[in-house]
Amino acid sequence: MQIAFTKMHGLGNSYIYINTFDVSLAGQDLSVLAKKVSDPNTGIGSDGLILITPSEQADVGMRMFNKDGSEGKTCGNGLRCVAKYAFDNQLVTTRTFTIETRAGNVSAEILGEGRVAEQVTIDMGPPYLQRKQIPMVGVNLERIVNEPFPVGDQTLRITAVSMGNPHAVFFVDNIELAPLYELGPIITNDERFPESVNVEFVEVVNENELNFRVWERGSGVTQACGTGACAAAVAAILNKLAKRSEDIVVHLAGGDLIINWSKDNHVWMTGPAMTTVQGQFIL
Numbered sequence: 001m002q003i004a005f006t007k008m009h010g011l012g013n014s015y016i017y018i019n020t021f022d023v024s025l026a027g028q029d030l031s032v033l034a035k036k037v038s039d040p041n042t043g044i045g046s047d048g049l050i051l052i053t054p055s056e057q058a059d060v061g062m063r064m065f066n067k068d069g070s071e072g073k074t075c076g077n078g079l080r081c082v083a084k085y086a087f088d089n090q091l092v093t094t095r096t097f098t099i100e101t102r103a104g105n106v107s108a109e110i111l112g113e114g115r116v117a118e119q120v121t122i123d124m125g126p127p128y129l130q131r132k133q134i135p136m137v138g139v140n141l142e143r144i145v146n147e148p149f150p151v152g153d154q155t156l157r158i159t160a161v162s163m164g165n166p167h168a169v170f171f172v173d174n175i176e177l178a179p180l181y182e183l184g185p186i187i188t189n190d191e192r193f194p195e196s197v198n199v200e201f202v203e204v205v206n207e208n209e210l211n212f213r214v215w216e217r218g219s220g221v222t223q224a225c226g227t228g229a230c231a232a233a234v235a236a237i238l239n240k241l242a243k244r245s246e247d248i249v250v251h252l253a254g255g256d257l258i259i260n261w262s263k264d265n266h267v268w269m270t271g272p273a274m275t276t277v278q279g280q281f282i283l
């Protein structure tokens with residue numbers, strides 16, 4: 001069986017996209033398929049799989065799977081690429097439209113005038129800050145802001161933010177020295193996170209600029225994480241290290257995203273979306 005796919009990326013955070021308007025995946029184990037297509041040796045190679053689907057409550061829908069086959073609820077870089085795909089392939093007829101995710105509907109805007117989308121803004125909706133919304137185990141229901149977080153023989157300070165998917169944000173003095181490979185896999189599997197967690201290390205350059213690295217739940221280190229960049233900006237503002245309702249440039253390994261946690265409590269993310277490969281995957 002051959003399945004048409006498109007490989008796209010947002011700042012190097014790449015996924016294999018399958019348009020299920022055209023292709024039926026009925027009977028396919030999507031977790032197994034995600035692992036297969038993500039494998040760089042026996043598959044195509046990516047950080048995971050994203051399905052572009054018909055939707056009854058939005059203009060298009062998406063489902064995202066990490067490279068380990070686990071399903072996430074949303075994906076910032078993925079949303080910009082789904083928006084690009086929908087616009088470039090006329091699944092939508094306007095430059096602003098809605099996308100259904102498992103974390104709720106978001107709105108997308110194709111920037112510029114061109115017939116091919118390059119820059120996209122997504123209104124990612126509000127952050128969720130209460131402990132049970134992350135979710136994170138603990139006694140108080142309040143926000144987790146700069147809370148002591150013992151791990152191994154260290155005690156870090158955690159700020160936890162959900163963008164519909166869970167993020168554990170840790171501020172460091174020098175991003176190049178962040179314990180990404182040492183502590184990323186430990187924290188992502190920590191029992192204090194019943195649904196696991198995406199792990200971000202963030203260096204504050206100034207109140208409008210962050211350096212950022214990520215160990216993603218289910219995918220490990222990636223070049224970029226859009227929801228993670230949103231979580232990092234929200235965490236910086238909660239810790240009074242950045243300003244609300246101002247653009248914050250987040251420098252990820254793969255490039256920059258512009259994040260703005262606005263007065264209406266929505267988090268806005270602007271960045272690129274690129275198509276790199278189109279082909280047939282042989283199951």
Ligand SMILES: N[C@H](CCC[C@H](N)C(=O)O)C(=O)O
Nearest residue numbers: 072075076077165225226227
């Ligand atoms: N790379 C994605 C995040 C995927 C999150 C996924 N790892 C999970 O929550 O399980 C992004 O651009 O937001």
